[in-house]
């Protein structure tokens with residue numbers, strides 16, 4: 643059965659970390675009954691607290707009302723029980739840790755548990771969907787549907803693997819708009835989609851400047867922010883992504899630049915400095931130095 647946008651009522655999010663909690667919140671704000679599943683109860687509790695902060699920010703900036711918030715919260719349920727999670731989802735967005743073997747295992751599990759009509763998507767940052775499409779047991783209904791920040795950045799990449807059925811791609815394009823994102827279509831599989839492929843080149847160059855002891859982390863960010871007038875620079879961006887997620891992405895690369903950068907990330911991860919989500923990464927939160935008035939000259943004439 644081909645699914646249409648108006649057939650989607652129940653959304654299931656797998657993984658409640660940095661991205662899963664945001665995609666789940668946007669799903670609920672967009673009117674879908676949303677179940678958020680994680681193996682860790684602690685992760686679910688943390689995710690709800692972060693969602694509350696995001697909601698408060700959206701109200702403060704006038705993007706939603708208090709009644710939108712109340713409705714969205716009512717639509718969200720939280721669970722660590724896979725059977726309960728898989729009872730009747732029409733659509734799944736998967737955001738578990740960026741590890742191929744884990745994604746294969748989770749998709750095999752949910753491929754067996756979910757009803758046949760459910761459409762499956764992965765939010766992987768760099769893995770190609772064809773590497774675990776068969777594990778889903780329904781490769782034709784499986785596609786990469788990759789979000790960025792969801793609220794601050796509202797682009798969603800749609801990247802089918804060679805076996806994805808064409809109606810699934812068309813459905814995801816409509817769903818992207820419904821979730822208040824701008825869909826970007828990939829004509830073929832390619833690591834990092836469009837934006838991440840460009841971003842990795844920048845982050846890799848930033849890492850090399852530091853690992854070759856050419857400039858400090860702060861000066862690399864200062865240079866980027868002073869030129870582009872952005873809120874953060876490359877290392878601030880890695881803090882918001884999560885150093886562990888960035889490490890998973892580059893840890894198996896064999897080139898000297900990536901090996902040095904992965905070692906730098908690992909030295910922080912080993913001290914539990916994972917970035918914004920753990921309160922400390924390259925910078926310390928909630929008031930990182932790059933947000934201070936004197937970090938860069940913010941006035942423009």
Ligand SMILES: NC(=O)c1ccc[n+]([C@@H]2O[C@H](COP(=O)([O-])OP(=O)(O)OC[C@H]3O[C@@H](n4cnc5c(N)ncnc54)[C@H](O)[C@@H]3O)[C@@H](O)[C@H]2O)c1
Nearest residue numbers: 657658659660661680681682685737738739740766767883
């Ligand atoms: N962080 C980003 O900025 C970003 C952006 C776009 C896409 N992504 C992608 O989204 C995915 C998740 O990244 P994240 O940053 O949210 O990671 P995260 O580490 O913040 O969260 C991952 C979550 O997965 C859960 N998990 C682990 N094993 C599980 C299992 N077997 N079943 C259910 N849940 C399980 C963990 O408990 C954790 O809560 C990755 O594929 C990543 O590449 C991340």
